[in-house]
Amino acid sequence: MSTHTESHTHHGGPKIYTANLFALLFLTIITVAAASFNFGSANVVIALAIASVKAILVGLFFMHLIWDKPVNAIVIIAGFLFLGIFLMFDFLDVTTRDGMQPRNMPVMENATPVPDTMNPLKAAPPKPLEPAPAAPEEHK
Amino acid sequence: MEPAVTSGARIGDRPRPKKNYLNETKGFKSWALTVDHKRIGIMYLVGTMIAFLLGGIFALLVRLTLLTPQHTMFGIQVTAETYNRFFTLHGAIMVFLFIIPSIPGSVTNFVLPLMIGAKDVAFPRINLASFYLWVVGAIMAVASMVIGAVDTGWTFYTPYSTSGTSSTVTLMTAAVFVLGFSSIFTGLNFIATVHKLRAPGMGWFDMPLFVWGMYSTAVIQVLATPVLGITLVLLMMERVFRIGIFDSRIGGDPVLFQHFFWFYSHPAVYIMILPGLAIISELIPTFSRKTMFGYRAIAYSSVSLALLSFIVWGHHMFVAGQSQLATVVFSALTFLVAIPSGVKVFNWLTTMYKGNISLEAPMLYAISFLMLFAIGGLTGIFLGTLSTDVHLTDTYFVVAHFHYVMMGSTVTAFIGGLHYWWPKMTGRMYSEKWARWAAVLWFIGFNATFLPQFILGSRGMPRRYYNYLDQFQPLHAFSTVGSWIIGLSLFMSAAYLLASLRKPMDAPDNPWGGTTMEWQTSSPPITHNFEEAPVLEHEPYDYRPKAVAH
């Protein structure tokens, strides 16, 4: 005996899905067009913002989140949220290296500075690696 | 022990059902292809106990090597490479094959559906799949040990693991990858079960606190383990194809590996401790015969621990080359994560205060837990504080800290829970006298092994070293003897628990006077768990005196 046809067939439907597809295709055109302009460091932000709008449209309408119980949406949002935490703290580390220096250790004033050879960001080009195995016959 | 509560089922008066989940169907296939959460729980119990034994043997080998400063064992020289393998295998087996899968796979699998009045978990076939994934991962891990045992430490730090060692890193990381999926499936199953299969009338705040703890564990399993998966894939790619992400000689960043690794592995240690905390939340009210004080506080603290565990991983990397700012931020956040643990301990103590306490073996383990977890948790603060961590990191202080929380807390709780639910799972009572002696020996042996290690660490003894200065020998020797006492206690426990299986099945439905739903069914339960649908009639842990008969 069907127990869920009442609630589920009234949701969604070909009209909404087709409208969603056109919205997504339109946004794709927008994002490709936007890429031909240079907004500097905002390039990545704009691209990801448009991508996120597309992702939200896929999630809400194709994946039915707008008609489902909220627990499903909470689950996937949690996934993105914790991914965001991972990204944010890693970027915090990587973008602030060489930043804060300790100030409470007077001996630092007389310490030998870290030589450039030991600083991977300023090192000289590394020694040649072993040749790649089974290298192709001709190189460009 | 008169049960203090009544329910729709008559406890004690009811005749024991002839068929239960153990004897209803027989034969290898009925176990190998079972989808009954109780049978899967038993299989997980057997498997993880074997892993515990294997990991324990490596632990004994480590301690034997450290009995003398010259790394000899029974007169034979232990080489550095061999010692590296000893502690790596001890760590990897214990973490991935034992601690993470054991409580969720065995105790929780068995008890959780009973506690919420369900017939099974949400996805029984996925439950079986998660067990077989564990088996495959275990076989791969053992194979990697036999072929060329890993020597990188269980943390697989690069660049040694990608370019320095010739041991079977790839096979072991593949094994851990498989084990990770076993963990994910288990967590996924429990989340769906708790959301959807609670008995009618059981709201979230009517559930036992064990369920809250296991739900929180499951959230971490689902959200953190995939990052371990991709970390291991990247490690294998770096090792085999030299893609240039973790090895600085080819343009990578070794600290990046540590970020990837610890983003999972710190929440993982909460996968290890939360089930232990969940078990204690069951033992304390039952053996204090008192309503749990601060039910909501404990429930919320379980969830907060799960969520906060995701934002502190950098405290494993204070001296690794992380930026100063990140270090400071992670240290501050680490202090936050200690708060929910404290909330739990205070609520448990308040529950016990003026309670009618009885000191059966499960309660002895629970009381041990309170003391050992206090020490483990507080020493974590020493390590979270930057100025002290600079001196204590990578010393035996860290080793002692994590053994106090992983072994002194989680394993203690596990053993206590095993005793508590033993009659429910097997239908037999174990020998209470032997059990109490083993519990006392466990407490003595554990402290003898690990308390000296705090001192060793603060005096400068580094971890993962196979030799040491002569002045450290007395403490090391004391610690090694302690490890033998632990072994004796565990051997005793195994012996009397297994011996109990030869007795007839005569355990009562509710030997301890527990108030949660699993005690409303027979010991052991029938295959479908409840003969009549269980009805929730009272608040959780309601030990108020009330009129008995129905």
Place this chain on the structure above:
Amino acid sequence: MSTSSTSDVHAHGGHGEHEHNPHHQHHFATMEQQFDTSKLGMWLFLATEILLFGGLFVGFGLMQHRYPREFVEAHEHLKQLVFGQHFPLYGALNTIVLLVSSWTMVMGVNAAQTNQKQKTVRYLVLTILLACVFLVVKYVEYEHKFADHLLPGIFYGHQAEDLIKGTHGYATFFSFYFMMTGLHGIHVLVGIGLLGWLVMRARRGEFSSDYYTPVDLVGLYWHIVDMIWIYLFPLYYLIS
């Protein structure tokens, strides 16, 4: 626990279970509870996929921060000459293909939900065809990379030039390119397998308004595969 319990948790379908749905698993009280739970289970699995791929995105992002110039230059290799302009033709084509395949997928779910067996099969087959187009375009893209020796890790063929420039950034970019598109491609392949299985079952008439759970769940999986590409596309093909 009897299925006709007095306290029916779900208010829908309160008119009792007279026929027994052959797909009803007995630890669930009602089919609706079973369907809702299956969906929750799939969403939990999809959250793990987000974190799995997400790890690669994080690694890519951090490496891009480490080698900003090299990554921007390497992006040019993912573009093709179209009417004299550098344009990410294959990338854009694949994006459109996947978006349309998401549409055919959800139309297939809708058809199964409304007892339209022929339409269900047709839409599922269309989804498979579009997925195959995606893989073919991917193969063409990879072919170009092989020809230029722009390969991951030890197969990278431009080490000598990179040494002169003094950087590993280009090699790292291509390692990530192959890992991410490769893992995504594997997921597309698995999706094709699942869709093929659905086609077989649909042709046997196994799906109806009473039971279309597998179609719905595979649909959710397919949409996540599309969603991952939605993020992959701008990061790899559009940054310049």
